[in-house]
Structure formats: structure tokens, C-alpha cells
Amino acid sequence: MSATTAPAWTKPQQQANWLVRLFDWKPFLAFACLLPAAGLLLVFLTYPLGLGIWLAFTDTTIGRSGYWVGIENFQYLLEDPLWWNAVFYSVFYTGIATIGKFALGLWLALLLNNHLPFKSLLRAIILLPWIVPTVLSAIAFWWIYDPQFSIISFLLVDKLGILDNYIDFLGSAWPARFSLIAANIWRGIPFVAISLLAGLQTISPSLYEAALLDGSTGWQRFRYITFPMLMPILAIVMTFSIIFTFTDFQLVYAITRGGPVNSTHLLATLAFQRGIPGGQLGEGAAIAVSMIPFLVFATLFSYFGLARRKWQQGEGND
Amino acid sequence: MATVEIRNVRKAFGPVQVLHGVNVDIADGEFVVLVGPSGCGKSTLLRMLAGLENITSGEIAIGPRVVNNVPPKDRDIAMVFQNYALYPHMTVFDNMAFSMKLAKAPKEVMEQEVGRAAKILGLEALLQRYPRQLSGGQRQRVAMGRAIVRNPQVFLFDEPLSNLDAKLRVQMRAEIKELHQRLRVTTVYVTHDQIEAMTMADKIVVMNGGHVEQVGPPLELYDRPANLFVAGFIGSPAMNLVKGGPGEGGFQAEGGAVLPLPQSARGEASIYGIRPEHIQLREDGIPATVVLVEPTGSETQVVARIGETPLTCAFRERVTARPGETIRIMPEMGLVHLFESGSGRRLAA
Numbered sequence: 301m302s303a304t305t306a307p308a309w310t311k312p313q314q315q316a317n318w319l320v321r322l323f324d325w326k327p328f329l330a331f332a333c334l335l336p337a338a339g340l341l342l343v344f345l346t347y348p349l350g351l352g353i354w355l356a357f358t359d360t361t362i363g364r365s366g367y368w369v370g371i372e373n374f375q376y377l378l379e380d381p382l383w384w385n386a387v388f389y390s391v392f393y394t395g396i397a398t399i400g401k402f403a404l405g406l407w408l409a410l411l412l413n414n415h416l417p418f419k420s421l422l423r424a425i426i427l428l429p430w431i432v433p434t435v436l437s438a439i440a441f442w443w444i445y446d447p448q449f450s451i452i453s454f455l456l457v458d459k460l461g462i463l464d465n466y467i468d469f470l471g472s473a474w475p476a477r478f479s480l481i482a483a484n485i486w487r488g489i490p491f492v493a494i495s496l497l498a499g500l501q502t503i504s505p506s507l508y509e510a511a512l513l514d515g516s517t518g519w520q521r522f523r524y525i526t527f528p529m530l531m532p533i534l535a536i537v538m539t540f541s542i543i544f545t546f547t548d549f550q551l552v553y554a555i556t557r558g559g560p561v562n563s564t565h566l567l568a569t570l571a572f573q574r575g576i577p578g579g580q581l582g583e584g585a586a587i588a589v590s591m592i593p594f595l596v597f598a599t600l601f602s603y604f605g606l607a608r609r610k611w612q613q614g615e616g617n618d
Numbered sequence: 619m620a621t622v623e624i625r626n627v628r629k630a631f632g633p634v635q636v637l638h639g640v641n642v643d644i645a646d647g648e649f650v651v652l653v654g655p656s657g658c659g660k661s662t663l664l665r666m667l668a669g670l671e672n673i674t675s676g677e678i679a680i681g682p683r684v685v686n687n688v689p690p691k692d693r694d695i696a697m698v699f700q701n702y703a704l705y706p707h708m709t710v711f712d713n714m715a716f717s718m719k720l721a722k723a724p725k726e727v728m729e730q731e732v733g734r735a736a737k738i739l740g741l742e743a744l745l746q747r748y749p750r751q752l753s754g755g756q757r758q759r760v761a762m763g764r765a766i767v768r769n770p771q772v773f774l775f776d777e778p779l780s781n782l783d784a785k786l787r788v789q790m791r792a793e794i795k796e797l798h799q800r801l802r803v804t805t806v807y808v809t810h811d812q813i814e815a816m817t818m819a820d821k822i823v824v825m826n827g828g829h830v831e832q833v834g835p836p837l838e839l840y841d842r843p844a845n846l847f848v849a850g851f852i853g854s855p856a857m858n859l860v861k862g863g864p865g866e867g868g869f870q871a872e873g874g875a876v877l878p879l880p881q882s883a884r885g886e887a888s889i890y891g892i893r894p895e896h897i898q899l900r901e902d903g904i905p906a907t908v909v910l911v912e913p914t915g916s917e918t919q920v921v922a923r924i925g926e927t928p929l930t931c932a933f934r935e936r937v938t939a940r941p942g943e944t945i946r947i948m949p950e951m952g953l954v955h956l957f958e959s960g961s962g963r964r965l966a967a
Contacts, residue, residue, distance in 0.1 A: 506703035509670050514717035514768075515691035524716070528707045 355585035362579040373586035382562055383587065386570040390594070393481055393566060394545045400485040401541060402534075405492025410526075412493065413500045423494070430490035438554030441483040445469035445555065473563035476556055480564055483551055488544070492537060499533035500526070539602035543595055567591045620681035620694075620771040620804055621646050622667065627676035629662055629828075636662050638828045639676065644821070647802045649795070653815040654825035654851070660808045661776055663825075667806060668697050668774050680771060696765035697774040701781065702757045704749040704764075710736075711745040714763045735766040738797070755786045762797070773798075775807040779814065791817060812852050816840070824848050842955075846962035849891050849955055855919060858897075858929045860890040861959065874925030875904070880951050887965055891955035894919065894932040903946035908939045922947060 322328055356373055360366030377383040412423055429437060444451055446469075453466040469479045503526065511521050549568040552558065558565035558573060565573070567587055575584020622644040629637040637659045644650045652660040665671040667678055669690030677684050685693050704713050712719070714735060715728040723731075736742045739759045749757055758778060765773055775794070779787045795818050798805055809815055815822050816836045824831040824839065824847070831851075832844040843849035849857050862871035869877040869890045877890055895917075906922035906929065913919075918937045921930050922945060931947060939945050956965040 504701065504703065506699050506701055507705060509668075510697070510699060510703040510705075510764075511716070512670070512690050513668060513695065513697050514764075515720050517720075520720055524720075525705065531707075 352585050353589055355582055356589040357586075358582045360581040360585075362576075362581060366582050369582070373583050374590070376583070377586055377590060382565065382570065383590070385562060386565040386567050386587070387590075389477060389564060390546055390566045390568075390591075392477070393484070393548070394542055397481050397484045397488065397545050398538065398541055400481070401488040401492045401545075402538065404485065405489045406496055406530075408489060408493040409496035409500055410522075412497050423497070426493055427490045429487050430494075434487065434550040435554050437487060438483070438551050441479075441486075441551075442555050445479050447471060470556055470560065472560060476560060476564050480552055480555060483555065484545060484548060487551065488541060492541060495533065495537040496530065499530050499537075502533075503529050535602050539599055542598045542602070546594060546598065547591065621679075622650075622772060622804060622806065623677070623679040624663070624667070625677040625679070627663070627666065627678060628674045629659070629666060629671065630674045636828050637666075637674075640825075640828075640830050642823050642830065642833060644804060644806065647804055649798050649805045649807065649818060649820045650823060651807045651809060651815040651819035651821075652823045652825060653809055653812055654831075656810060657827075658825040659828045660810075660823075660825050664697075664774055664776055664806060664808045667772075668695055669693050694771040695774055696768040696770040696772075697776065698758075698761045698765050698778045700777040702749075702761040702778075704757060704760055706749050709746050709748055710741060710752070710760050710763075713749070713760055714745075714767050716764070717768050731767050731769075732763075735763040738766060738800070739763050754782050755790060758782065758790055759793075762794070766797075766801070771804065773803050773805040775805065777809055778807075779809070780811075787814075794818065813854060816852065822852075824851060826851075842964070843891075844964050846889065846891075846957050849957065849964075853893055855894045855930050855932060857891045857893045857955070859957075860892075860927055860929075861888065862890060863888050871925070871927045873923075873927030875927040877904070877924075877949060878951055878954075879956075880954055886958060887956035888959035889957040889962075891957060892929070892949040893953065894930040896950045896953040897929065897931040897933075897947050898950060899933055899935065899937070900946055900948040903948035905944050906947050908941050908943050908945055910941060911937060911939065913937075920945070 316324070323332075355366075357368060357370060358366035359369045359372070408426065412419070412426065416422060443449060447453075447466060450467065450469065452469075453463075456463045457466060468475065470476045507525055507529075508521055511525055516524070546566075547568050548566060549572065552564055552566050552569050553572070556564045558569045562570075567590065571584045571587035571591075573584075574580050574587060578584070622642075624640055624642040624644075627637055627640045628635070640659075640663060642650070652663060654660050662671060666673050667680075669685065669688065673686050677686060679685065680693060680695070705716065708716065711732055714732045718728045718731060732745070733742075736745060739762060741756070741759055741763055744752065744756060744760075749760065752760065758781075761778070778794070779790055782790060791814055794807075798818075807814075807818060819836055821833065822836055822839055823833050826847050832839060832848045836852075839848060839852045843852060843857075846859065850859060860869070860871045860873075860875070860877065862869055862873075864870065864879060864887055865876065867876050868879045869887070871877060871890065877892075879887075879890075904924055906924045908920060908922050909928060910921040911918065913936070917932050917934055919930065919932050920937055920939070921928055923929070924947075929947070937945070957963065958965060
């Protein structure tokens, strides 16, 4: 050991410049990182939404900026049979279409989850109705539902002879309502099926093997394993599906435009009808705003009722 | 409880043969371990026994009944999976009671049976928890509880300890063995860990490449391995296997060493096997150069070279030698194993 000791020396503290210090300051950094996303949301989401809500409380028409009228528009809507009709059909359309989409989508997902030849090709084909632009498929359905050239009528009457007369799909209220629901189900199945298929694939095959050894039948495996384990993803997909269906516009507008005699108006098509062709921007906006409570309710229902289960959480709960 | 007979069982996945005619007889109440390296077909054989894979040819009988075409639920077996396969959305109680729930058993019976199994495994306090809230060892126990509740003829274990840490593995190993001694249910246990096989089994089935290499009690496999594969697979650290042939004064190794041969040794021996723990330090031993010293506390493992032939040795005594130094070692003559090089067969020494 030598007796000499090193002279005391410490690394001089480097004085960072103000810019570096600013970016090291957490609140500023958080603000700077949030800015781009927040900006986009403000411009493209908050502004149109805010404008829509504001318009709903005015009597604006096209070409004339309106005055604040408070809840007058909404009071008017409550007495408007057409609005009630649209509320009814929106709920009915959403309800029946969701049930149909989920029953068929789940069935399809279960089928696709099996080992099938050309599995990936089949899965790609399943997605087609969802990839095709809605208006395009709506026009196809318009033809399918045509009173004179409908392929369904052609098959049932001319080829199979089951019916005597061509079906008038879109000519009267209830057939038109169900025809639109069928079109919506057709369009919505791929989304449900592919999402649920993804959910199915996260279920470990060994659970099914364990259940097989535990003596389960096929139905019991679905009832006790598949269904409860699919529940979380089912809830999320259902929330999205309900929102998309309730706010649907394209299918209805392209096929019936709300007719016959306004019987197939959804809130979205009615809002457009009043606001743009009808010119009553304030009233149209009020109809659009009236969808919000329904959507909030549907979201909350899915969120609290279905989404998160105790078994998915990690710690605690003992 | 039941016997299990596996007769000339073959399995092919398409053109790939994974089992080439396997024969194993399992006595009533026996604990049999299927052991072998990954891909040797041991798990496949277990899954065939469970009914999760079909049998390409041959027969499997549980008790007097051939089960080839019996569905899994009617085979009266219970299986513990490698990943436990606990139902994540059910509590421990529901997991264990699931088979009875499917059979529509009354609630009192379920509570009684689950209570019994929970008591055996010390799970009483955990019955209302979800699998997520359990540690690895607890999950393992629940998986066993689910099997016990079934009261099966045969327990099947598919590498049940491979997801646990080393310490817990030793503990659960003892628990499973103790459980077997208490319940005396025929058990088939698959593992790739030869220590698990040695410590737990009544009978070990060593498998390799879809063939059974040897069947026997653990110590018989250790003492008299039937071939090179078993010799190298059973025992840790692995047996030294030295190539060469009989020469002047003993066994002439390819690396130049001359190792002592037992008197009875026949001429055709071409592989010389000696376990590390059967090499002694002796004053009159063969000089060997130390390459590596690994003290484990209870013993010291030393790799030493005689000529160019490296030998792993395990000494009970503390060895102070450093790499490069010379020690004198001597294989225990009676514990030398000799093998044919072509077939790898053991030569009766």
C-alpha cells in the first residue's frame, strides 16, 4: 500500500441550459407530449360535438344563424310523433340486429375456431361484408329487395314455387323494417365473428381437455368454459356493436331513406333529414343530441354489467 | 385402483411416427414415471392413456377393460396438466367440484368430497379464491385436488412440476410421493427430469425417440443401465463414457488413458462407463490433470484429464487441488459399466 492518497476531486456539476431544464420538468413534459393528441381531438372531435350541441339549443336554419332558444327544440321533439317513431325504430333496430349479429357471429366464430381446411382463406372471406363499402352493399341489398327484380322473390316464386306473389320488401312499414335489420345483421356479422374468434383463441385448449376428462358434454363445455371466458370480450364487442348499430345511417339512407312514410327512420337519418334537406339545422342537431343519453346508457350498461369480472383481477378480494 | 397395460402401442401424426410399439405393464397402485428427453413421446403416450389422443395401433387397457375406444370421461382417470389447466373463472371450490357439478351431484356430496380433498392438500383456507390469487404451488395443489376429488382408478401427471421454482419443486415432489403412499392409487407421471423420476418412482420407463429403452426400479436403472442411452440419462452428474477398446493392462481409451478393467470383462467392450461418484482419490491411482473444480458443499465435482481423456469425478471429500495440478484417481472396479459401441447394448460384466 502506498502512503499517498489521491487529491479530493469531484466531478463538476454541469449546469444544464434552460431548454434542457424545461424538458426535464415533468408537468411541462407531460403537457408537451399530450399536445398533438389533444389538438387533434379538440379540432376534429370536441369542436364538431360542441358545435352540434350548441346548435341544438338554437333555431338555426341553413343560411341564417339562429338565436338561443333553450330547450325549445327538445320540447318540440317530445311532441313530435316522427321523433318517437325514430326512437322506437332505433331501439328496435339495434336490439334485434344485435341479437341476430351475436347469435350468428358467435356461431360462425365457433365454427371457424375448429380445424377446417382452407381456414385462413375462409376467415378472409368472412370479413368481406365488412370490408365492402357500406353504400355499395346497401345498393346490392336495394336490388335484392327490389319489388320486381328481387332475387329472393325470383327464387321463391319462379324457381321453387313456394310463394305465388313477389314479396314487397320495402313497400310497407314492417317488411321494410325487418329487411333493413337483415341487411344490418349481414353487414355486422364479420366484425362480431372475427372479434369473438380472437377471443376464442385465447382460451387455452388444455381447459377443454381438463373439462373433457371431468366428464363434460359439448354443450357443457360451451356453457361453463367457452361462454364465461368469452364474456369480457363479448361485452366490449357488444358495446361497440350497439353504438355502431344505434348510430347507423348509411344502410337506411341508401336503401329506404327513412321510408315508406317515415317508418324506417333511425335517429341519425331523421336528424340528417331535418337538418340538411329540411334546412332546420337546430332541430336536426337536437335530434342528434337526443341520441347521446341512449348511447351513454348502453355504454354504462356494458361497462358495469358485463365487462370486468372478479376472476380477471389479480390480487385482493380474499 | 387398477392395473394399466400398454401393449405394442404405436402413434403416428400423419407420416411422422412418434411411438414405435411401446409395451409397459403397470401394477395396481404402482407409481410409474415416464422419463426421457423432449420429443421422446412420453407426453403423447400419457395423452393416449387419458384419451386425448387416439391410438394408431396397439392396445391400452385400464383394469380388465381395453380403453382404445372409450371416451376420456369414461376411462375413470384424472389428469394434472403441466399448466394446471385450472378454470380461471371459477373459485378453487368450483374448480374442484366441477366434475361433480357436471354429474349433477347434490351439494352436500360436493362439499364433503371437496372438503376431504382440501384437507388432504391443506387447501381449506383457499376454497373461495380464484386461481389468479394463488401462488404457483397452491395452483399445483388445486390441480391435484381436482384429480383427487374424482376418486379415479389412475392418476396421470403431465410434467406437473416444471413450472415451479427449484425449491418448491423439491417440496411438491415430496408431497406428491407422500400423497401416493397415502392414497395408493395407480399413478403415471411424465417428466423429463431424471431426479424426479429417481426420487418418486416405483418403476421408471426410460423413453427415447418413441422407443422404450428400459423399464425397471430406479436403482436397477442406476446400477445396471441396459444401454448407453439409459447410462447417460440416469444419474447426475452424468456417467463418464469413454470410447476405446481392451488393450494391454486394461481398457485402452482413444485419448490415450489406460483404465482398469474388471477380470470378467469380455473382449468386445468398446465403451467404458464409470459414474463420477464411483471414482476415488487413491494414492496408487492414475495421475490425472485437474481441469475444473466445482465444490457444491456436500461433494466436490472435479473434471480431470487422463492423457486426453476427460473424466468427471464427484468426491465426498474436500479437494484442494487447483486446475493444472495433478491428482491420483481410480475407478471402482466393481462399478464399471461396459457397452458395445454399435448397438450401445450393455455387456454383462
